[in-house]
Amino acid sequence: MYPRWIEAMVDGDTGRHLVNYRKGRWSCTCARLTRCSHRTAVELVTVPLGPATVQADT
Helix, strand or coil, X not given: CCCCEEEEEEEECCEEEEEEEECCEEEEXXXXXXXXXXXXXXHHHXXXXXXXXXXCCC
């Protein structure tokens, strides 16, 4: 189960990015339009892995 909200600053190769999870949606301030490495990094340290949390990107 996802938490209600997550907010994290992530230092990447192209600078610092803000990653958010709110109301069931992820966002990142980087230029990528699909799932990015910044979001993946935050998910890996905040969201339990398992069949119930694996979701396809939309």
